[in-house]
Amino acid sequence: MQGSQGRYTIDDLASALRAPLAGAGARALSARRALSSFAMQDWLVASYMLVLLVGVVRGDGPRRGAAIAYVLADCAVFVACMAVARSRALPRRFKVAGDVLYRVGLIGAVIGSFLQLHLILPTVSGRIFDASIYRLDLAVFGFEPAMSWDRFVTPATTEWFAFFYYSYFFILCAYLLPMALFERRMRVLSELSVGLLFVVCVGHSLYLAVPGLGPHAYLRGQFQHELSGGFWWPTVKAAVDSVGGGTGGTRTDIFPSLHTACPTFLTLFTFRNRAQRPYRYVWPVTAFFTSQIILATMFLRWHYLLDVIAGLTLATVAFLVSRAVVPAEARARVELGAGPVWRPLFGRVRP
Numbered sequence: 001m002q003g004s005q006g007r008y009t010i011d012d013l014a015s016a017l018r019a020p021l022a023g024a025g026a027r028a029l030s031a032r033r034a035l036s037s038f039a040m041q042d043w044l045v046a047s048y049m050l051v052l053l054v055g056v057v058r059g060d061g062p063r064r065g066a067a068i069a070y071v072l073a074d075c076a077v078f079v080a081c082m083a084v085a086r087s088r089a090l091p092r093r094f095k096v097a098g099d100v101l102y103r104v105g106l107i108g109a110v111i112g113s114f115l116q117l118h119l120i121l122p123t124v125s126g127r128i129f130d131a132s133i134y135r136l137d138l139a140v141f142g143f144e145p146a147m148s149w150d151r152f153v154t155p156a157t158t159e160w161f162a163f164f165y166y167s168y169f170f171i172l173c174a175y176l177l178p179m180a181l182f183e184r185r186m187r188v189l190s191e192l193s194v195g196l197l198f199v200v201c202v203g204h205s206l207y208l209a210v211p212g213l214g215p216h217a218y219l220r221g222q223f224q225h226e227l228s229g230g231f232w233w234p235t236v237k238a239a240v241d242s243v244g245g246g247t248g249g250t251r252t253d254i255f256p257s258l259h260t261a262c263p264t265f266l267t268l269f270t271f272r273n274r275a276q277r278p279y280r281y282v283w284p285v286t287a288f289f290t291s292q293i294i295l296a297t298m299f300l301r302w303h304y305l306l307d308v309i310a311g312l313t314l315a316t317v318a319f320l321v322s323r324a325v326v327p328a329e330a331r332a333r334v335e336l337g338a339g340p341v342w343r344p345l346f347g348r349v350r351p
Contacts, residue, residue, distance in 0.1 A: 037086045039341040040329050041190075041197050045109055046082075048201035049075050052113055052120060055208050061123030068123075070116045074109050081105025099343050103180050106193075110200050115243060117207065121252045124208045130218035133210075133255065133304045145298035145305050146215035146223075152299075153225035161296035162232035166239065168259050168293050171286070175266055184350040187326060188273060189342050195265050195322035199314055203258045206310075211252030216301035227300060236300070257303045260311030261318070263290035268319040 038046075053075060056067040085102035113120065137144050175192065183189045212218070227233060243251070267290045270283035294311075297303040333339065340349075 037338045038082070039333075040325055041106065041194050041341070042082060042086070044194075044197055044201055045078065045106055048205060049078055049109060049113070051205050051208070055124040056120055059123040059125070061126065063119050064123045067116070067119040070119060071113070074112045074116075077112070078105050078109040081108075095343070096345060099345055106197070107176070107180070110197065110204075113204065114200075117204070117253050118243070118251050121207060121211055125211055128212055128218075128252065129210050129255070130212045130214070130304075133212055133306050134215075134218065137305050141305055143305075144215065144219075146301040146303075147219065149299050150223050150225055153223075153227060155228050155230065157299070158227050159229040159232050161292065161299045162229055162236045164289060164292035165259065165296040165300055165302075166232060166236050167289055168263065169239075171263060171266065171289060171293075181345055184344040184347050185276075186340055186342050186344075186349055187330070188276070190326045190330070191272075191322045192269060193342070194325055195269060195318045196262065198318040198321055199261045199265050200258065202318075203256055203261055203311075203314060204253075206256055207253045210255040212254040212304075212307075213252060214254045214302050214307075215298075215304060219301070223301070233300075240302075254303055255307050256310030256314050257294075257297050257307040258311065259297045259303070260294050260308045261315040263293050264312055264315035265318050266290070268315065269322075272319075272323070 049071070052071050053068075056064065056071050059067070061067065081101045082105050085098045085105065087098070134144060176196075179189055179192055263286070267283065267287045270279045270286050273279040274283050294308060297308060298305065329341065333341065343349075
């Protein structure tokens with residue numbers, strides 16, 4: 001660029017320098033806006049994925065390569081979905097697609113990692129804490145339910161508790177799918193998502209720190225009665241074996257008990273919202289199923305009493321966190337102009 005006399009002027013030089021600086025500033029501003037649109041639950045899942053990635057990279061288990069590959073794939077899908085869903089440059093006609101991607105990325109990363117725990121957990125640590133947990137149960141509580149309840153084991157009682165243990169998956173689906181697809185009360189949806197994601201992300205992270213097999217494996221040979229049943233017990237056993245990667249149900253994901261924590265959180269959540277439909281009708285049912293699921297985790301010898309206590313504690317903390325965080329975050333996002341955490345897929349937001 002030259003002046004009127006064919007020479008470069010100070011203004012020309014300033015203009016030449018200003019252009020790339022302005023472009024860099026615009027990109028930095030765009031990046032800051034994108035990050036500011038991330039919700040607390042987005043950062044929670046991102047932190048959880050980072051914990052898993054660091055754990056498998058530093059680990060030395062026999063299937064370390066496969067564990068790293070799967071976790072990297074989970075991270076890539078999560079980041080890609082979040083980048084699109086939280087982009088402020090997304091055209092309006094693609095907003096629904098972005099909202100769908102947001103749900104896929106957020107929930108898919110957590111479910112994907114759960115299905116890969118049979119690779120992740122032994123890669124991160126080969127230690128087993130069953131002996132310590134069992135001794136602590138006896139020292140603090142004076143008994144271990146799995147052993148004490150052995151005298152009550154019959155095909156009928158096993159089938160009863162196996163049914164409720166398996167119903168855990170139906171209860172989660174009964175809440176997650178309708179809420180994710182059709183819920184238009186954003187405060188309700190946000191409290192559910194923050195609470196459940198807190199339970200699962202913190203719970204899975206604790207699996208890395210306190211791995212254990214459970215009474216069914218550690219105390220094998222000390223039980224007088226064998227668990228047996230006609231339909232539900234074989235179904236539960238097959239389900240546990242399948243998520244264990246064919247390991248016979250010996251995954252080390254016992255502390256805390258998420259079979260305790262997730263239903264307990266849902267019970268607290270539904271009771272809090274019992275003035276609204278459908279929670280006024282479903283909270284007693286949820287509470288009853290939760291009580292039986294918790295008993296089933298110990299009767300069927302999957303969990304120690306300490307696992308259950310940890311699950312109850314985790315659920316309570318998640319409930320209190322969701323109640324405190326959701327309204328505060330909603331106010332902050334309005335002030336920042338960051339937009340809502342969730343948008344309904346169908347219809348308008350309901351108060």
